[in-house]
Amino acid sequence: MNFISPSRPKPGIAHSIFSCLNKDSTRGVVIQAATLGLVLAVLLYLFSNSAQNLDRLGLSFGFDFLQTTAGFDISWSLIAYDPSMSYWRVFLVGIVNTLFLSFCVIVFGTLIGTIVGILRLSHNPLVSQLARCYVEVVRNVPLLIQIIFWFTTVFSALPPPRSGYGFAGLIFLNNRGFYMPSAVSDMSGWLIAAVSLILLGTLWFLLRSIRRQQRQNGSVSRSYRIAFALWGLVLCGMALIVGSSLRWSVPALQGFNIEGGMFLPSAFGAAFIAMTVYRSAAIAETVRAGMESISKGQHEAAATIGFSRFQTLRLILIPQAVRAIIPPLANSWLVATKDSSLAVAIGFPELVSVFMQTSVNQTGRAIEIISMVMGFYVVVSLIISYLLNKYNAHVQIKAR
Secondary structure, three states: OOOOOOOOOOOOHHHHHHHHHOOHHHHHHHHHHHHHHHHHHHHHHHHHHHHHHHHHHOOOOOOHHHHOEOOOOOOOOOOOOOOOOEHHHHHHHHHHHHHHHHHHHHHHHHHHHHHHHHHOOOOOHHHHHHHHHHHHHHHOOOHHHHHHHHHHHHHOOOOOHHHOEEEOOOEEEEOOEEEEOEEEEOOOHHHHHHHHHHHHHHHHHHHHHHHHHHHHHOOOOHHHHHHHHHHHHHHHHHHHHHHHOEEEEOOEEEOOEEEOOEEEEHHHHHHHHHHHHHHHHHHHHHHHHHHHOOOHHHHHHHHHOOOOHHHHHHHHHHHHHHHHHHHHHHHHHHHHHHHHHHHHHHOOOOHHHHHHHHHHHHHOOHHHHHHHHHHHHHHHHHHHHHHHHHHHHHHOOOOO
16 A cells, blocks of 8 residues: 655745845845945945036036146156146156155165164163154154154255255255266166066066975976076076166256256155154054064073074064064055155145146046045055065964
8 A cells, every 4th residue: 555645845935035045155145235236326326416516517527638738847757747748647647756755665664663673672771762762752743744844944954056965976965855876778667667577577486486396396397497597598688788778877066956867856855754754663663562472481492592682583583573563564554655645745746746736726627536546545555455465474374
C-alpha cells in the first residue's frame, strides 16, 4: 500500500523577499543603494536650484571659459605662462605652484619634525627642553600669523637687489626673493618628466619581481638580469641625451634687478619657512608619541646587549615606531597640502590666488571655478591617503 506524503506549500513571494533581506550581504547592498540614491537626489536638487538662480540672474553655467584668453599676468610660475594663454593654463599654473610648495613643506617638515621628535626624548635635559619649547611655541601660534610674520618682518626687510646678499657670485638673496643657478634644457620638461616616471616605474617593477623570485627560488633568473642591464643602458642613453642638451644659467646683477638662474619669490620663501616650521612641530609630536609607544623593556634590552643610543634608535625603536607614526603622519601631509591655500594672504600665486580669486573676478564663473579647486584638493588628498595607506599596510606586522 503506497502512502502519498503531503507536499509542503511553496513559500510566497513576501517570504522570499523577507528571507533575502534578512541576509547581511543583501541588507548592506540595499542600504548602500538607498544612501547613494539619497545623495544623488540632494545633488540633483542643488544643481537644479543653482541653475534656476543662474537663469534668474542672467548668468550661464559651463566650462567653455577655460578656452578663452586669461589676459592677466602671474608674478611667478614654474611652467611657461603669458597673458595670451587660456584660463586652463592658469589652472595648471596654480596646480603646479601649489604642489611645489606642498611638496617642499612635506619633505623638509618631515625631516625636521623627525629630528625634533627624537630630540624630545633625549636624555640631556637641555636638549629635550629646547625641543619641547620649539614644539610648544610653534604649535600655539596660528599658521597664518607665522606666514605674515616671516613675510613682513623678515623677507620684506631684506635689502633691494643692488645691495642684496650674494654668495660666491652664484646665489643671491634680497627683498624680491632668492636666486640660484639652474640647468636649462632644449628638450621639453614634460617629456623629461614622463620618461623619468616611466624609468622609475620600470625599475620599481623589476626590483619587486626580482625580490619575489628570490623569496621563492633563492636566486634570480638570467632573464631578469638581462632586463636589469637593458634598463641601465636605457638610463645611460637618456642621461647622455638630456646632458648634451643642458646648459647652466647663472644669475647676475643687470641694472636694478638680477637676471638669469632660478628665482623663488619672497612670498614663496615666507610661506615655505612658516609652513615647514609649523608642520615640523606637529610631526615632532607624532614621532615622539610613536617612539614612546615602544615598551621601556626594549630600551633596557638594547642597553643590556651593548647597543649605543644611535643603534637603539636605528635598529630597534624607529622600525617599530614607524607602524604607529604612519597614520597620523598621513593626516599631517594632507593638512600641509590644504594649508598651502593660506599663502594667498601674502600674494603667493598658488591655486586659490590665481584661479579662485583673479579668474572668478574676471569671468564670474564662481561655481565652476570653486568646484574645480575643491576637486583638486579632494583628488590630492585621496592620492596621499592611498599611497600612505599602502605603505602602512606594507610595514604592519602580517598576522597568519
